[in-house]
Amino acid sequence: VQLQASGGGLVRTGDSLRLSCAASEGRYAMGWFRQAPGRQREFVAHITWSGKNRYHSHSVRGRFTISRDNAKNAVDLQMNSLKPEDTAVYYCAARRNDGGTFDYTEPGSYDYWGQGTQVTVSS
Numbered sequence: 169v170q171l172q173a174s175g176g177g178l179v180r181t182g183d184s185l186r187l188s189c190a191a192s193e194g195r196y197a198m199g200w201f202r203q204a205p206g207r208q209r210e211f212v213a214h215i216t217w218s219g220k221n222r223y224h225s226h227s228v229r230g231r232f233t234i235s236r237d238n239a240k241n242a243v244d245l246q247m248n249s250l251k252p253e254d255t256a257v258y259y260c261a262a263r264r265n266d267g268g269t270f271d272y273t274e275p276g277s278y279d280y281w282g283q284g285t286q287v288t289v290s291s
Contacts, residue, residue, distance in 0.1 A: 176285030189260030202256035
């Protein structure tokens with residue numbers, strides 16, 4: 169599957185952005201990760217294929233919301249109340265097996281990755 173992330177940009181503290189990830193095909197659990205310069209890739213959010221279960225990291229909970237539209241094979245990340253520490257390249261990822269036991273916070277749990285979109289939050 170091919171993933172195309174979009175929606176990044178340069179914003180100010182407190183602003184909002186909506187990232188989108190378009191998949192070439194469906195039926196995947198999806199996740200968003202981010203990576204700031206000099207840091208490891210960090211889990212942001214995960215959503216099951218049905219959309220029934222969603223998980224957000226502690227650092228973004230209450231500010232970011234992951235959602236999906238399976239009719240469009242798209243997953244979005246609504247980001248509100250942005251902070252400078254949210255500055256990073258954001259990546260969407262897809263996992264073939266939506267069931268079983270796995271750690272959705274680990275990059276290695278995902279099979280496909282998009283190219284990333286830059287989000288920069290100025291203070």
